[in-house]
Amino acid sequence: MTFGIQRLGPADLGLLLDLQEKIHAAQPDPDTFQRSTPEFLAYCLADGGRCYRAVHGDETVAYRIVYFPRERPFNLAIDTTVPTAQYGTVAHFDTIGVLPDWRGHGLARRLNSRALTDLADTGTRHILATSAPTNPYGVRALAEAGSRAIGVVEKFGGKLRLLFYRPYPQAWPAAPATGAQPVAAARRHVALVDTAALVDAFRQGWVGAGVRFAASGAADLRMVRSCLPVSLRTYD
Numbered sequence: 001m002t003f004g005i006q007r008l009g010p011a012d013l014g015l016l017l018d019l020q021e022k023i024h025a026a027q028p029d030p031d032t033f034q035r036s037t038p039e040f041l042a043y044c045l046a047d048g049g050r051c052y053r054a055v056h057g058d059e060t061v062a063y064r065i066v067y068f069p070r071e072r073p074f075n076l077a078i079d080t081t082v083p084t085a086q087y088g089t090v091a092h093f094d095t096i097g098v099l100p101d102w103r104g105h106g107l108a109r110r111l112n113s114r115a116l117t118d119l120a121d122t123g124t125r126h127i128l129a130t131s132a133p134t135n136p137y138g139v140r141a142l143a144e145a146g147s148r149a150i151g152v153v154e155k156f157g158g159k160l161r162l163l164f165y166r167p168y169p170q171a172w173p174a175a176p177a178t179g180a181q182p183v184a185a186a187r188r189h190v191a192l193v194d195t196a197a198l199v200d201a202f203r204q205g206w207v208g209a210g211v212r213f214a215a216s217g218a219a220d221l222r223m224v225r226s227c228l229p230v231s232l233r234t235y236d
């Protein structure tokens, strides 16, 4: 099946609003998909971000929003050790959505790949994103784009979210060998629904690198040991 990936502009606000309503309405747990205001989308469609769609024939079937938070208070960097002087080099991987009938064609991967390539001329050095831990498909899409879950934060009025980070443009550094222990052994799985266990694992220095689905439909975060150029900011 053939899909095209296209950059959107200010004239496409209505299209994005329509898509996000359809995807939100189909979400089993609506709390896991945060809708954006028309003002925010208009800002991203102008010079505040980059927006993309996937098309099949005449139909728009998926979208991805990238947002440049710059010095705005929403900058997710405030939850991390990214130096304040570098806040202007942060890009957020904001919302992504594929209409239900079009899932399973790797469209999140394709949209993310195009968005990553296009960041080359923006001066971006840090990519941040959040996902509800109870949205394993959203978590997997971010991990496949090279991001790692580095902690749990509260966003959107108290909702728990995994915070994701990847450096840009370089890929995430490979996990170092730890002494005599084989690297393959430095891996564990934590249920995405078990927030306390996730928080505990992050505190112990694990980061989330992927998702493992069980036949039952349950999903675990695949966690690895990794060098962290950036980590969650702690206030204690």
Ligand SMILES: CC(C)(COP(=O)(O)OP(=O)(O)OC[C@H]1O[C@@H](n2cnc3c(N)ncnc32)[C@H](O)[C@@H]1OP(=O)(O)O)[C@@H](O)C(=O)NCCC(=O)NCCS
Residues within 6 Å of the ligand: 023, 027, 032, 033, 034, 094, 095, 096, 097, 098, 099, 102, 103, 104, 105, 106, 107, 108, 109, 131, 135, 137, 138, 141
């Ligand atoms: C996250 C999302 C964009 C990924 O979609 P995608 O790119 O089509 O995913 P993939 O192509 O990697 O799909 C791989 C498999 O997972 C399945 N899958 C993907 N998303 C799914 C979902 N939300 N529910 C159930 N199954 C899903 C696909 O059907 C496919 O199954 P198959 O291998 O049997 O064909 C999509 O799940 C989505 O739009 N979710 C709703 C919006 C959302 O939660 N966004 C993230 C927060 S902003």
